[in-house]
Amino acid sequence: MPSITLNNLSVGYLRGRRSPISVLTHINATLQSGRLTCLVGANGIGKSTLLRTLAAFQPPLAGQMFYHQDDNHAPTSLTSLSQTQLARVISVVLTTKTSVENLTVQQVVALGRSPYTNIWGTLRADDHRKVQWAMHAVGITALQNRMVQTLSDGERQKMMIAKALAQDTPVMLLDEPTAFLDYKSKVEMMTLLSALAHETNKMVLLSTHDLEQAVHTADALWVVTKGQVQHANPQDTTTNHTNLLAHLQVLEKRYLTNQLGQQHMAFCTEGQDESPEQAQLTLASTTDYRQRTQALLQLLGEELAAVNSL
Numbered sequence: 476m477p478s479i480t481l482n483n484l485s486v487g488y489l490r491g492r493r494s495p496i497s498v499l500t501h502i503n504a505t506l507q508s509g510r511l512t513c514l515v516g517a518n519g520i521g522k523s524t525l526l527r528t529l530a531a532f533q534p535p536l537a538g539q540m541f542y543h544q545d546d547n548h549a550p551t552s553l554t555s556l557s558q559t560q561l562a563r564v565i566s567v568v569l570t571t572k573t574s575v576e577n578l579t580v581q582q583v584v585a586l587g588r589s590p591y592t593n594i595w596g597t598l599r600a601d602d603h604r605k606v607q608w609a610m611h612a613v614g615i616t617a618l619q620n621r622m623v624q625t626l627s628d629g630e631r632q633k634m635m636i637a638k639a640l641a642q643d644t645p646v647m648l649l650d651e652p653t654a655f656l657d658y659k660s661k662v663e664m665m666t667l668l669s670a671l672a673h674e675t676n677k678m679v680l681l682s683t684h685d686l687e688q689a690v691h692t693a694d695a696l697w698v699v700t701k702g703q704v705q706h707a708n709p710q711d712t713t714t715n716h717t718n719l720l721a722h723l724q725v726l727e728k729r730y731l732t733n734q735l736g737q738q739h740m741a742f743c744t745e746g747q748d749e750s751p752e753q754a755q756l757t758l759a760s761t762t763d764y765r766q767r768t769q770a771l772l773q774l775l776g777e778e779l780a781a782v783n784s785l
C-alpha cells in the first residue's frame with residue numbers, strides 16, 4: 476500500500492546564519508493511499524508550511540519524509556528525489572496566484588502533463604485524454620479556450636486543480652483548494668477529491684478552514700495545534716480512534732450546525748490558541764461565529780491529543 480511517512484519532522488524557515496524559525500515540530504504521521512486527509516487548524520499555525528515542505532518547495536528543519544511506493548521498492552526519502560521524479564509522484568495546488576498569462580485554460584491544464592512529455596511538450600493521445608478528463612472532472616470544459624487572465628478567482632482555482640489532476644500522480648497536496656469556490660463548487664470539489672482518493676488509490680492531503688466539510692468528507696484529519704500535528708484515523712479499529720469521527724461530528728453539529736444555522740458554510744478561523752477551559756468558555760458565552768470556530772478547533776486538537784497519547 477503506497478504511503479508517505481513523516482518521522483519526527485520539523486518544518487519552518489531557514490534564515491541564513493540566524494537560527495531558523497521553527498513552525499511545527501516532531502510530526503509523526505502517515506499519509507495513506509486511498510484516503511482523503513484534511514489538514515485543519517487556525518490561521519498562521521503552519522498548514523501551508525507543512526504542505527510546502529512535503530512538496531519539497533522548502534527543506535525540512537529536521538526529521539524525515541519517506542515515500543513508500545509498494546512492497547517491491549525500498550522507502551525513498553522525498554528530499555532525495557529529483558524534480559522530475561518528484562513531479563511524477565506529487566502534484567501540488569498552492570494558494571499563490573499563478574503568474575501564467577496569455578495561455579488558454581486548456582494549455583495550462585496540459586502543463587500538468589509536462590513530467591511525461593518530451594522537451595517540446597508534445598502531447599500524445601493519452602495526454603490529450605487526461606487533459607480533457609481533468610477539465611471535465613472539475614467542470615471547466617466550457618472554459619477551455621478562455622485566456623487565463625480573464626478567469627475569476629474560483630475558475631482559476633478549478634483550473635489549477637485540473638492541472639494537478641492531469642499530472643496524475645499518486646500523491647496530491649492542495650492548500651485550501653476550496654477557498655474561492657461557492658458552496659456548491661466546494662461540495663463538488665471535496666466529493667471529487669474524495670472519490671479520486673478512493674477510486675484511484677491516491678493520497679490526497681488538503682488544508683481547509685471548512686471544518687464542517689472536512690469532518691464530513693475526510694477519511695482522516697490532521698489537526699494542527701500548538702506547534703504540533705494531531706492525527707485522527709477513524710478507520711483504524713485497533714485503537715481508540717474508532718469513534719473519533721462520530722465524536723467530532725457530534726461536537727461539530729452541537730456547536731455549529733444547530734446553533735448557527737447555515738452561516739457556517741464558509742467560515743474562517745483566526746486568533747490565538749486558547750486553553751481548553753477558555754475554549755469551553757468561549758463556546759458557552761459567545762455567538763460570534765469566528766470565535767466559536769476557533770474554540771472548536773482548539774477543543775478538537777485537545778481531544779485528538781488525548782486520544783493519540785493513549
Ligand SMILES: Nc1ncnc2c1ncn2[C@@H]1O[C@H](COP(=O)(O)OP(=O)(O)OP(=O)(O)O)[C@@H](O)[C@H]1O
Nearest residue numbers: 488496498516517518519520521522523524525682
Ligand atoms: N517565508 C517565511 N518566513 C518566515 N516565516 C514565515 C514565512 N512564511 C510564513 N511564515 C510564518 O510561518 C507561520 C505559519 O504560516 P503558514 O502560512 O504555514 O500558516 P497556515 O496555517 O497555512 O495559515 P493560513 O491558514 O492563514 O493560511 C506563520 O507564523 C507565518 O507568519
